[in-house]
Each structure stands twice: as C-alpha cells, then as structure tokens.
Amino acid sequence: MLSADFVIATAIAYVGLLFVLAYFGDRRARANKRSWLNSSAVYTLSISVYCTSWTFYGAVGNAARSGLEFLTIYLGPTIVFVGWYFLLRRLVRISHIHRITSVADLLSSRFGKSSRLGVLVTCIAVIGIAPYIALQLKAVTSSIQAVAGSSEFGQGSLKGIDDVGLALGVAAAMALFTILFGTRHVDAKEQHHGVVAAIAFEAVVKLAALVAVGVFVVFIGGGFEGIFAQAAARGVVVDTSASFDSRWVTTMVLSIAAIVCLPRQFQVTVVENSDENHLRTAGWAFPAYMLLMSIFILPIAVYGLTVMPADANPDMFALTLPLAAGQNGLALFAFIGGFSSATSMIILESIALSIMVSNHIIMPLVLRFSPAPQYGDGQGVSRVLLVARRFSIMLILSLGFFYFFFTRDSDALAPIGLISFTAIAQFFPALLAAIFWRDASLNAVSTAIFVGFVIWAWCCFLPSFESVSPTVSLLLAEGPAGISWLRPEAMFGLDGWDPLAHAAFWSLSANIVILTLGSLITTPSVLERIQATAFVDVFRRRNVPQMSLVPGSATANDLYFVAERVLGEKRAASLFEAAARDRGVDPVLFEPTPEFVGRLERELAGSIGAASAHVMLSKVVGGGDVSLEEMMQMADETQQVIEYSQELEKTSSELRLTAQKLEDANAQLRELDSQKDEFLSQVSHEVRTPMTSIRSFSEILLDSEGLDDGQRQRFVSTIHQESLRLTKLLDEILDLSALERGERSWENRPVDADAALDRALLVCDALLRQRGMRVDHGERSGMTMVEGDADRLCQVFINLISNAVKYNDSSAPVVRITSSIRGGDFVAEVADNGPGIAKSERKLIFEKFSRGKRGSVDQAGAGLGLAISRQIVTRMSGSLELAQSALPGACFRLRLPVVRQ
Amino acid sequence: MFILTVGGLFALLPPVVYIFNHDTSVFGVPQIVFYLFGVWLLLIAATAGLTRLVRPEQDAKFEVDEG
Numbered sequence: 001m002l003s004a005d006f007v008i009a010t011a012i013a014y015v016g017l018l019f020v021l022a023y024f025g026d027r028r029a030r031a032n033k034r035s036w037l038n039s040s041a042v043y044t045l046s047i048s049v050y051c052t053s054w055t056f057y058g059a060v061g062n063a064a065r066s067g068l069e070f071l072t073i074y075l076g077p078t079i080v081f082v083g084w085y086f087l088l089r090r091l092v093r094i095s096h097i098h099r100i101t102s103v104a105d106l107l108s109s110r111f112g113k114s115s116r117l118g119v120l121v122t123c124i125a126v127i128g129i130a131p132y133i134a135l136q137l138k139a140v141t142s143s144i145q146a147v148a149g150s151s152e153f154g155q156g157s158l159k160g161i162d163d164v165g166l167a168l169g170v171a172a173a174m175a176l177f178t179i180l181f182g183t184r185h186v187d188a189k190e191q192h193h194g195v196v197a198a199i200a201f202e203a204v205v206k207l208a209a210l211v212a213v214g215v216f217v218v219f220i221g222g223g224f225e226g227i228f229a230q231a232a233a234r235g236v237v238v239d240t241s242a243s244f245d246s247r248w249v250t251t252m253v254l255s256i257a258a259i260v261c262l263p264r265q266f267q268v269t270v271v272e273n274s275d276e277n278h279l280r281t282a283g284w285a286f287p288a289y290m291l292l293m294s295i296f297i298l299p300i301a302v303y304g305l306t307v308m309p310a311d312a313n314p315d316m317f318a319l320t321l322p323l324a325a326g327q328n329g330l331a332l333f334a335f336i337g338g339f340s341s342a343t344s345m346i347i348l349e350s351i352a353l354s355i356m357v358s359n360h361i362i363m364p365l366v367l368r369f370s371p372a373p374q375y376g377d378g379q380g381v382s383r384v385l386l387v388a389r390r391f392s393i394m395l396i397l398s399l400g401f402f403y404f405f406f407t408r409d410s411d412a413l414a415p416i417g418l419i420s421f422t423a424i425a426q427f428f429p430a431l432l433a434a435i436f437w438r439d440a441s442l443n444a445v446s447t448a449i450f451v452g453f454v455i456w457a458w459c460c461f462l463p464s465f466e467s468v469s470p471t472v473s474l475l476l477a478e479g480p481a482g483i484s485w486l487r488p489e490a491m492f493g494l495d496g497w498d499p500l501a502h503a504a505f506w507s508l509s510a511n512i513v514i515l516t517l518g519s520l521i522t523t524p525s526v527l528e529r530i531q532a533t534a535f536v537d538v539f540r541r542r543n544v545p546q547m548s549l550v551p552g553s554a555t556a557n558d559l560y561f562v563a564e565r566v567l568g569e570k571r572a573a574s575l576f577e578a579a580a581r582d583r584g585v586d587p588v589l590f591e592p593t594p595e596f597v598g599r600l601e602r603e604l605a606g607s608i609g610a611a612s613a614h615v616m617l618s619k620v621v622g623g624g625d626v627s628l629e630e631m632m633q634m635a636d637e638t639q640q641v642i643e644y645s646q647e648l649e650k651t652s653s654e655l656r657l658t659a660q661k662l663e664d665a666n667a668q669l670r671e672l673d674s675q676k677d678e679f680l681s682q683v684s685h686e687v688r689t690p691m692t693s694i695r696s697f698s699e700i701l702l703d704s705e706g707l708d709d710g711q712r713q714r715f716v717s718t719i720h721q722e723s724l725r726l727t728k729l730l731d732e733i734l735d736l737s738a739l740e741r742g743e744r745s746w747e748n749r750p751v752d753a754d755a756a757l758d759r760a761l762l763v764c765d766a767l768l769r770q771r772g773m774r775v776d777h778g779e780r781s782g783m784t785m786v787e788g789d790a791d792r793l794c795q796v797f798i799n800l801i802s803n804a805v806k807y808n809d810s811s812a813p814v815v816r817i818t819s820s821i822r823g824g825d826f827v828a829e830v831a832d833n834g835p836g837i838a839k840s841e842r843k844l845i846f847e848k849f850s851r852g853k854r855g856s857v858d859q860a861g862a863g864l865g866l867a868i869s870r871q872i873v874t875r876m877s878g879s880l881e882l883a884q885s886a887l888p889g890a891c892f893r894l895r896l897p898v899v900r901q
Numbered sequence: 902m903f904i905l906t907v908g909g910l911f912a913l914l915p916p917v918v919y920i921f922n923h924d925t926s927v928f929g930v931p932q933i934v935f936y937l938f939g940v941w942l943l944l945i946a947a948t949a950g951l952t953r954l955v956r957p958e959q960d961a962k963f964e965v966d967e968g
Contacts, residue, residue, distance in 0.1 A: 071937055075913050078941060082948045083906030085955065224930055244915045244922065252914065277957050284949035291941050298934060 002328050004148035010332060011339050015177055018198045018343070022181055025197030038274050040281035045200035046268045047282055048207075048289045050077060050259060052132075052345035053139035055293060056210060056338040058413030061315030063301035065412065070297060072248055073414075074290040076255030084283040087260065088269060090435055092279065094538050095270045099606035102356045103266045103427055109610035110434040110535050111442035112528035118360035118611050120446060121427060124453045125263055126353055126396060128423025131464070133349065133400025134407065135416040136342040137174075139315070141167045143338050146316045147323070147331065164405060171401040174346045175394050182351035183389045192351065196272055199348060202340040207293060209337020213318050214296020216330055221303045228302065236305045246501040254421040254504060257428035263352035264345065315413050346397070354392035359609030362388040367615050382568060385608065409467045415500070422460050422504050426452035429512045433519070438532045442525070444518025452511035459488050459503035556590050559600060562616060566604050575603065671844060687729070690722035732864045739871040748787040748876060750899050753826045754780060754819055756790050760797030761817065764805070771805050771813060778818030784826045786896040788876035796869040796880070800830040800892050803865060808834035808889065816887055826898050829883060831891035842882055846870045902951050909944045913937070 029038070055073075062070040080087060091106075100106045104125065108118035141163050181195055221227040259265055273279070304317035312320060319338065322330040366384055407416070426449050433440035465472045479487040489499045491506050524532065556576065563572035579599070580590040592600075597617065604613035697715045701707070707715075761775070768775060786793075804815045810833050819828040837845055846866050866880075873880040878896035885891030911917055921936035928935070 068933065068937065075937070075941065078944060079906060079909050079913070082909055082944050083902060085902050086906070225928065228926070228930060244918050248918075249914060280952045280955070280957065283952055284945050287941070287945045287948070291938070291945065295938065 002147050002323075002332060004144060007144060007147045007332065007335060010336065014336055014339065015173075015343065018201065019177075019180065021201055022194035022198040024194075026192075026194030029193030029197075040275070040278035040285075042196065042200045043268075043273065043275075043278040044282045044285040044289065045203040046196045046272065047265070047286050048203040048293075049199050049264055049268055049344045049348050050262075051203075051206065051290065051293050051341060052417075053136050053143075053338050053342040054413055054417045055297075056206060056341045057139050057143065057315045057318060058135070058417060059294065059297045060301045060304070060317045061313070061412055062414040063298050064305050064314035064317065068298075069248065069251060070414065071294065072251040073255045074287075074294050076252045077259035078287040078290065080256055080259050081283050081286050084279045087432075087435075088279055088283075089276065090538060091260070091270050092273050092276055094435060094535055096273075096276075097538065098534070098610065099602045101271060101359060101606065101609055102352060103261055103263060103431065104356045104360050105605075105609045105611075106266075107427070107430055107434055107445065108360065109605070110531050111440075111445055112525050112531060113611045113614040114442050114446075115360070115364045115611040115615065117442060117446050117449075118356075118609065119364070120449060122353075122356040122360045124423060124426065124449065125356060126399065127461075128420055128426075128453075128456075129263065129349060129353060129396070130399040130403045130420075131407075131416045131461075132420035133346060133397060134404035135413055135420075136346050137167045137170055137400055137404045138408070138416070139413055140170050140339060140342045142313065142316060143319055143335055144170075146313070146319050147335055164408065167404050167408075168401060171397045171404075174343065175350075175397040177343070178347045178350045178393050178397075179390050181347055183354070183386050183393070192272065195347065195351065196268065199268070199344045202344040203289070206337040206341040206344075207289065209333050209340070210293060210318065211296060212330060213322060213334050213337075214300060216325075216327065217296065217300050217303050217321055220325060221299065221306075224299060227299050227306070231302045231306045234306050236302060245498070246505075247498045250498075250501040250504045251418065251421075253508075254418065254425050257425035258421045261424045261427040261431060262349075263356060263424075264348040267348060267352040267355075346400075350393045350396045353396050354389040357392035357395070358385050358388035359612055362392075363608050363612040364615065367612060382566065382607075406468050407464050416464070418500055419460050419464055422500070422507065423453065423456050425504065426456060426507060426511055429508070429515050433515055435535050435538075437519070438536045439524070440515065440519045440532070441522045442528055443522050444515050447518055448511045448515035451514055452507045455491075455507035455510055456503060459491060459506060460500070463488050463499060556592050559592055559597070559617075563600060563604070566607050566616075571603075575600070668843065672847060675844065675847065683729070683733075687726060690726050694719050694722050732868070736864050736868050736871065739868060739875070746789045746792065746875075748789065750785040751788050751790040751793065753784050753786045753788070753793060753828070753896060754782060756793040757797050757817065757819060757828055759790075760794050760801060763794070763798055764801045767802060767805055768815070771808070773805055773808065773813040773815055776814050776816040778816055778829075779820055781819045781821050781826065784819075784821060785899045786826050786876065786878075787899055788878075788896065789872075792872045793876070796872050796894065797828070797830070799865040799869045800894075803892075804830055804832035804834065804890070808832050810834060810889075814887065816885070821898060824898055825878075826896045828894045829885065829891055830894075831885035831887045832889040833887045834889035836889045837882065845882065846880070902948070902955075905944065905947055905951065909940065912940050 059070040059073070094100065095106065098109055100109060104118045104121035107121055108114050111117050144166060145163060181198070182192060218224060218227065221230065260269075269282075300317050300321065301314065304312070304314060304321055308317065308320065308324065319331055319334050322328075322334055363385070430440075430445045430449055433445065462472060463476055466476055467473075476488055479485065485491070485493050489502060490497075491502070494502060494506075497505075560572060560576055563575060567575070576590065579596050580586065583590065583593070585591075601613050601617050604616060607613075608616070697719050701712065701715055801815060801817075805813070808815075812833075814833045816831045817829070818831075819826065821827070870880045873894060873896070876896055878894065880892065880894050883891045883893035918933070918936070922933045925932045
C-alpha cells in the first residue's frame with residue numbers, strides 16, 4: 001500500500017536528485033563547452049517540456065471525454081517542427097544575433113526597442129499563464145490525493161488537509177525549488193545548462209512512466225484490439241463523428257501558436273539553443289517524442305472507461321489503473337512521471353516569465369527612478385535583477401495558485417490549459433509579422449495584442465470563474481447590463497458555438513485585422529525600420545547596420561561603469577580589453593567606437609533585454625536621436641550602394657553574354673565568308689574546266705581541216721557534255737536562289753512520302769551498284785500521306801542518298817534507310833558508315849556553299865545539295881537535321897507532318 | 902519541406918480527415934486513429950529524410966558564454 005507520506009517523501013527525494021543533476025550539469029557545462037549537454041539529444045528532450053501534466057493526466061481525461069481532440073495539441077507542434085526550416089531556424093538565428101531573452105524581448109526589440117510593448121507582452125504572458133500553472137498544481141494535488149485516497153490509512157499526515165491546503169503547499173515548494181534552481185546567478189545569455197539537463201532527465205522519466213503504464217494497460221487489456229473490443233462490448237465507443245468540427249481546427253491552430261510563443265517553449269527552443277544544427281534533429285525527433293507520448297493515451301483512456309467505476313476521474317486513469325490492479329510500484333512510477341512533467345513545466349515557465357518580468361517591468365522602473373549611472377548599492381544591477389526574478393517567481397506561482405483556488409470546482413484539466421493557449425496565441429500574429437513583414441509597426445502590433453488580450457479576457461478567462469461567482473454566471477447568461485450581444489460566450493449573437501472556438505475566433509481575428517490594417521496606415525519610426533530590416537533580412541545580409549547610438553560625449557570610463565554593473569567586473573574588463581586589442585591601442589587610451597557601443601548594447605541586452613539596454617546606454621551616451629537619423633541615412637546609403645553595385649553586376653554580366661553571342665555570330669560569318677570564297681573559286685574552277693575544254697575543242701574544230709568525221713563527232717559530243725555540266729551547275733545555283741527568295745513555288749498536296757523514298761532508291765540504284773554499296777533496308781512506314789510535292793521530295797531523298805554514297809570511303813560501304821511514324825510525323829532517316837561529319841562542320845552543313853571536307857572519292861558537287869534540300873523540306877512545313885544513328889557515319893533525319901485523313 | 906508542412910496541415914484538417922473517418926477498424930483500431938498516427942509517422946520519417954538533404958549550416962555554433 002502506498003501512503004501519502006511515502007509518496008511525498010519520494011517526490012522530495014526526486015526533486016533532490018534533480019537539483020544534484022542541475023548542479024553538476026551547470027558545472028560540467030562551464031568546465032567543458034563541448035560536453036554532451038550541448039548535444040542535439042539533450043536539446044530535443046528539453047523541448048519536450050511541452051508535454052506537461054496536461055499530457056500525462058489531462059490528455060487521458062480529454063481522450064475519455066472528447067475522443068481524439070487531445071491529438072491536435074501534439075499535431076500542431078508537429079507541423080511547426082516539420083517546417084523548422086522556415087520559422088524556428090529564423091527565430092533562432094535572429095535571437096542569437098540580437099541576444100534575445102524572451103518573446104517579449106523579441107517583440108520589443110523588433111518594434112523599435114519599445115519598453116511599452118515589452119511591458120504589455122509580459123503582463124499578458126503572466127496573466128495568461130496563470131491558468132496553466134494552476135493546471136499543474138491541480139494535477140499534482142489530484143495525483144497525491146488519488147494515491148492517498150486509495151487506502152484508508154494512506155492519508156497519513158495529510159489527514160485534515162483539503163486540496164486547497166495541499167495545492168498551497170505544492171505551490172510554495174515549487175516556488176522555493178524554482179528560486180533555488182533558476183536564479184542563482186544572472187547568465188550572460190540567459191542560458192541555464194543545469195536546468196536544461198534536469199529538464200532533459202525529466203523528459204526521459206515522464207516518457208518512460210507513461211509508456212510503462214501504457215504497456216501495462218495494453219498487456220492486461222489483451223492488446224490494442226482487445227481493449228477496443230472490450231470497450232465496444234461494454235458500450236464504450238470512441239465517438240469520432242463530431243471530432244472534426246471548428247474545435248478541432250481551433251485547438252490545432254492554438255497549439256501551433258503555443259509551441260512557438262509559450263514563454264518556456266521559446267526559452268528552451270530559441271534562447272537555450274546553442275547550435276542551429278540541433279534543430280535538424282529536433283525537427284523530427286521532437287514530433288517522434290510526442291508520438292511515443294500519445295500512442296498509449298487512447299488505450300489508457302478507453303480501458304479506463306471500460307473497467308473503472310463511472311464516477312472515477314478520467315484525468316487520473318494513468319495513476320488509478322495501476323493502483324486498481326494492485327501494482328503499487330508502477331503507480332509510484334506513474335506518479336513520479338506526472339510529477340516530473342509538472343515540475344519541469346513550472347520550473348521553466350516561471351524562470352522564463354521571471355526573466356520577462358525583471359527585464360521588462362522592474363528593470364525599466366529601476367532605470368527610471370535612479371539617476372544614471374548609479375544603480376542601487378554595491379553589487380549593482382545583477383543583484384537587483386536576481387531579487388526581482390525571485391519575487392517574480394513567487395508572484396507567478398501565487399497567481400497560479402489563486403486561479404486554482406477560484407476555479408477548483410471545474411474538474412477537467414485540458415480546458416484550463418487551452419485558456420492559457422488562447423492568451424499566448426495572441427502573440428503569434430505579431431511574432432510572424434515581426435520576422436516576415438517589414439512594414440509591421442509598433443502601434444499596430446501593440447494595439448492588436450492588446451485588443452486580442454481584452455477579447456480573450458472577456459470571452460475565455462472571465463467565463464472560467466462562472467462556477468464561483470454568481471455575478472459572472474449572470475453576465476454569461478444576460479450580458480453586461482443586459483446587452484445580450486456582448487455576452488462573453490456569444491459575442492455579436494454568435495450563439496451556440498463552442499466557447500473556445502468562439503473566443504479564439506474573435507480574439508485572433510480582431511488581432512490579425514488590427515495588425516494588418518494598422519501597419520498599413522501607420523508609419524514606423526526610424527529605429528523600427530532599422531530593426532525591421534535586421535530581423536526580416538536576417539538570412540539575406542550578414543552585416544546589417546546594427547547600432548543606432550554614437551558614443552558622442554561618452555568616455556570609455558562611463559561605458560565601463562555601466563558594463564561592470566550589469567555584466568560583472570570580469571566580463572566587462574575582458575570585453576573592453578578585447579576591443580582595445582582589436583584597435584591596437586592601450587586599454588587606458590581606448591576610445592569607444594560606434595561598433596563597440598553596438599556590441600556593448602547587445603551584450604547588455606543578453607542580460608537585461610533589448611529595451612532596457614537601449615535606455616541604459618542612451619542615458620550614458622546622450623544625443624541619441626540625432627545620431628539615429630544619421631545612422632539611418634548611412635544605412636540607406638549603404639543599401640543604395642549595394643543595390644547599385646548589384647545592378648551593375650547584373651548589367652555587366654548581360655553585356656558579357658551579348659558579347660559572347662556576337663563573337664559566336666562573327667565566327668560563323670567568317671566561316672561562311674571563307675566558305676563562300678572557297679566556293680567562288682570552286683565555281684570558277686568548275687566553270688573554267690568545261691569552258692577550257694569547250695574552247696580548245698572548238699578551236700581544233702575551227703583550225704584543223706584534216707579531221708575525220710568520227711573525230712569531229714567525238715569532239716562535238718564532248719563539247720555538248722561539258723556544256724550540259726555547266727548548265728546543271730548554273731541551274732542548281734539558280735534553283736537555290738529562287739527557292740530562297742520564294743520565287744519557285746509549288747502547291748503542296750497530299751503525296752505518299754514513302755513512295756517518294758522508294759523512287760529515289762530506284763533512281764540511285766545505278767550509282768549504288770557502281771560503288772558496290774550495300775543498302776540496308778530498315779523498318780519502313782508503308783504508305784504515308786504528307787503535304788508536299790512528290791518530285792521535290794524525291795529530289796531531297798536522292799540528294800541524301802547520293803551524299804551518303806559520295807562521301808563514303810569505307811571499304812564495305814553501307815547505307816541504311818528507315819522510315820516510320822513518330823508523334824504524328826513521318827520520319828525518314830538516311831544513315832551511312834562513312835567518316836561522318838566533323839563537329840566543327842555540323843553547324844554549317846546546311847549552309848550554302850558548304851561541303852563536307854572529309855570523304856575521299858568525288859567531291860565534285862557545288863555544296864548546294866543540302867541547302868536546297870532543306871529549303872524544300874521547310875517549304876513543306878517539315879525539318880531536315882542531323883541525327884544520331886547506330887552506324888558510325890552521318891545520319892540525316894527528315895521529318896514531315898502526316899496529313900490527317 | 903514546404904510541401905511537407907502544408908501537406909501535413911492539409912491532411913490533418915477537415916475536410917480531408919473526414920475521408921478517413923468511417924466506422925471501421927484496422928487491426929482492431931478505429932480507422933481514423935490509424936490514419937492520424939499514420940500521417941504523423943509519415944511526417945516524422947519524411948522530415949528526418951529531408952533534413953539529411955539540407956546542407957548543415959556552417960558557422961552555426963554559438964559561443965557558450967561564461968556567466
């Protein structure tokens with residue numbers, strides 16, 4: 001039997017273990033910067049602080065009450081982490097560059113280092129998180145009572161203490177514990193390695209506990225199938241028909257916002273991140289963790305509904321099922337798991353919130369009411385900060401406790417958590433705008449968040465007090481002063497909606513609309529514009545002008561004084577010495593530069609937040625506004641120069657491209673020109689040879705009289721042959737130029753292309769035989785009608801075949817003829833095994849006056865054949881080109897569109 | 902990765918979830934439960950696979966300051 005005393009003692013011992021772990025984790029992280037504490041596994045596990053006792057107890061209860069809805073709380077974050085590359089990576093990068101310490105710091109820093117916005121966000125976060133803290137207190141209290149209530153003598157020293165007293169005790173213990181844990185010193189960058197180590201350990205404990213309970217339940221329930229079958233037999237059905245309504249969408253959206261904006265999630269995911277690449281692991285490992293966490297929730301809930309009495313609290317099934325089965329060891333483990341999930345949440349959440357409170361509310365107050373640069377007493381700002389944080393932690397836990405006190409009658413855990421989620425979701429539009437939208441402005445964002453918060457308080461927060469306050473319940477029923485369209489759960493007559501969906505819809509819609517419209521009509525200040533560029537373009541430009549303060553009258557001594565107060569003597573000294581060393585001057589003679597002031601501001605921001613750091617340094621430096629304008633101008637000029645040079649680069653690369661093209665064209669022209677010269681001399685030669693023989697033979701005929709008839713006859717026929725050759729050459733030239741000028745036209749009519757190919761083969765038969773050339777008949781298309789002129793087509797084929805013969809110097813010459821129909825085209829190919837066409841000639845082969853240089857036998861042609869052929873084919877709307885073929889030589893492919901019958 | 906994010910959201914919201922919300926069982930588990938966990942697992946696996954393809958960030962380590 002478990003007694004309450006024993007359980008409490010175990011819990012305290014467990015906390016002690018955590019403390020030891022945190023202490024050594026801190027020491028180890030300090031001693032060795034590359035320790036396993038900086039690994040991505042620890043990082044991922046620490047993110048799982050998302051799974052609180054809401055998951056451990058509340059999700060089971062939620063599953064028992066409303067089916068699958070609990071899954072959305074984990075599916076939303078899954079989507080965010082699956083897309084880590086877009087949102088989280090950006091947030092982490094921005095936060096590291098600007099030394100961001102919290103969501104409030106991020107927003108205030110982005111929107112002109114505004115203290116006002118920081119205060120607003122901090123207040124909303126503190127109030128909004130109160131229900132969430134209350135949830136943890138309630139869960140821990142209920143779990144202790146569930147254990148103690150299971151036996152008659154188990155009450156032990158708890159006898160006579162009601163749940164409020166117990167919750168007060170838990171809250172006080174937690175506050176003490178968190179103060180001991182998280183506020184021992186002010187970190188330079190608000191990283192708490194020890195705490196993170198403890199949180200990672202707790203993540204393992206709670207996962208192991210829930211899985212152990214899950215496996216146990218599945219085991220005694222006879223497997224997944226058995227559990228569902230038993231449940232069905234008992235009339236317990238997981239009703240999913242109504243699951244996917246507006247509430248499903250709402251909780252999904254809220255959880256997406258929460259995983260980014262919840263103060264503790266921002267703390268572990270963004271602020272505690274020490275290596276951007278850890279996100280790569282967390283991107284899939286954290287969803288996997290949540291999957292493991294939730295895989296047994298449904299079976300536990302269903303089995304609990306099946307076997308437990310009807311009045312049992314479904315939130316406590318994870319604890320009461322093992323107890324009912326007499327498994328006290330397992331129940332204790334489950335209790336420790338639930339306790340783990342609650343403590344890790346409370347510790348981190350209150351640390352994160354206390355940083356926000358001290359940096360954004362207390363620090364500005366201290367700065368305002370103390371004349372610069374004297375801050376308090378001896379130890380300076382860091383002491384003030386620590387005290388402030390301790391008080392904030394107590395305040396936060398008290399708020400949580402009071403919320404618990406006022407709403408203790410409501411029984412379910414999950415709805416309480418969703419109230420907090422809705423409040424925190426009000427930051428999400430502003431956060432997205434902060435890092436993606438340059439034009440978002442401070443006034444719009446502040447108003448949007450404020451209005452969203454007011455609507456939340458009215459529609460979501462207020463109704464949760466319904467059970468304790470008659471005024472509130474009257475308000476819910478009648479509306480304020482009887483104005484029914486202002487009823488908190490039915491605004492503007494939107495009645496009958498789920499209250500959560502209703503509140504989320506109104507608050508987020510108003511938030512987004514005000515943010516968008518407001519940003520469009522307001523003009524951001526100079527500092528806002530600088531910060532907007534630095535945030536939105538974080539991946540585009542490495543060296544964004546960062547700083548806006550110019551040292552002016554400030555001496556190194558003044559600055560050192562400030563730095564020492566906040567950062568401590570050691571760090572301040574090392575910072576100044578490093579800066580002096582970089583400038584190559586003696587530390588005593590060091591004069592602060594604008595860059596140095598910028599660096600100093602970022603360092604200070606890491607401890608006290610951007611807005612406070614800015615105010616603090618402005619006080620010392622003075623004259624900030626004038627230099628701000630100057631800096632902005634400089635930034636604008638720099639940007640202009642960058643854009644101008646980018647434009648120049650683009651233009652010059654375009655010019656380079658054009659020059660290259662021109663060069664190519666020129667080379668082609670030169671090639672053509674030389675070809676033409678060559679051709680002209682060739683033509684002259686060709687013309688001269690027959691002319692010479694014609695002249696000499698006719699001279700012989702004129703002079704010599706002693707010629708017999710036979711000789712005379714032979715000479716005359718030679719003259720005739722030579723003049724035929726001449727005419728043919730001249731005909732070809734005329735033909736081509738006429739074709740080119742479009743003078744020689746014919747009417748295209750359907751003709752059988754394959755028959756033309758056959759005819760060409762027949763004509764070339766003699767030529768082929770003479771050369772001993774083998775004709776390799778490939779696949780043939782058969783009768784195919786194309787638009788064209790049969791004779792001209794035949795002429796093209798003859799030209800191709802005779803080229804294949806003429807230029808072939810192979811010892812066993814082969815010409816391969818194929819034709820087919822491909823993609824609606826008649827395609828004929830004439831390939832040979834000759835020398836082929838050199839790469840350099842391929843471009844020119846279809847030009848006039850161009851002849852292949854290779855080929856040994858007879859190159860008597862004028863180099864016009866292919867040019868003419870191409871002209872003809874083009875006229876028939878086809879194409880003639882070089883192709884790849886199986887044979888080593890050239891391959892010409894003719895393509896003509898087939899006529900549709 | 903963008904497609905994965907948007908696609909994941911699409912698959913988990915109405916009306917697409919309705920397609921798999923029938924009163925039948927797969928291996929004794931309601932079909933919709935099977936579907937949701939299936940999509941979830943698929944998203945995890947695809948992200949793990951895709952992340953391998955994205956080049957790790959150089960110079961992404963941030964110095965751990967001493968307190």
